[in-house]
């Protein structure tokens with residue numbers, strides 16, 4: 001059964017690092033991949049752009065291809081956008097058999113033991129860990145211990161494994177893109193050109209320069 005994989009994120013804004021990682025994960029796992037924007041991301045200050053603005057950028061970024069799609073279910077939920085709730089809702093729709101993969105960059109994976117009901121993530125899905133340039137992130141003891149015998153070379157069964165996925169290293173981060181806008185410069189070619197075509201799309205970030 002073809003896996004369903006999701007890449008959740010704040011996407012504030014979406015950039016080529018996210019897109020390339022999602023694309024290569026789709027190829028590596030032969031999976032359907034959905035991008036899942038968080039309405040209220042836990043564990044970080046509120047995003048610069050509101051959820052509707054971040055989704056509009058995501059739509060522009062994904063135009064012209066059909067391999068990656070958007071799943072907006074987190075926008076419909078009040079409160080923090082906990083991933084365990086998203087996986088549970090997907091699992092309800094998919095049934096118990098189809099493999100489900102939660103894609104996370106290595107940096108996000110290192111912090112997984114601080115996520116809401118983090119052990120339940122593994123009963124609902126596999127975790128696909130995407131390589132990302134930057135400093136190595138040590139796993140906390142409980143996480144290292146928990147995943148030690150869950151490492152697997154590929155997806156097998158509906159859930160429960162940790163699968164490493166090598167991604168072309170693109171040292172791009174939304175923080176640096178926001179900083180570039182705040183300095184009054186244009187982060188062209190770090191995010192798709194479609195995001196620059198409608199000038200309202202990046203307006204919340206351009207406004208950072210006048211703060």
Ligand SMILES: Nc1ncnc2c1ncn2[C@@H]1O[C@H](COP(=O)(O)OP(=O)(O)OP(=O)(O)O)[C@@H](O)[C@H]1O
Nearest residue numbers: 009010011017021104105108132170172173174175
């Ligand atoms: N360049 C990249 N390569 C691989 N994975 C990435 C890359 N950028 C982001 N990711 C992963 O995509 C997911 C969503 O990332 P997020 O929206 O927080 O982007 P970010 O660039 O890390 O943002 P910020 O700088 O605001 O923290 C996370 O799992 C993150 O690790």
Ligand SMILES: O=C(O)c1ccc[n+]([C@@H]2O[C@H](COP(=O)([O-])O)[C@@H](O)[C@H]2O)c1
Nearest residue numbers: 008009010038041042043082083115116
């Ligand atoms: O469920 C949680 O407790 C949780 C804690 C931190 C992050 N997440 C999710 O991880 C994804 C990446 O988060 P971020 O903050 O790096 O954009 C995004 O989908 C978040 O909703 C989820």
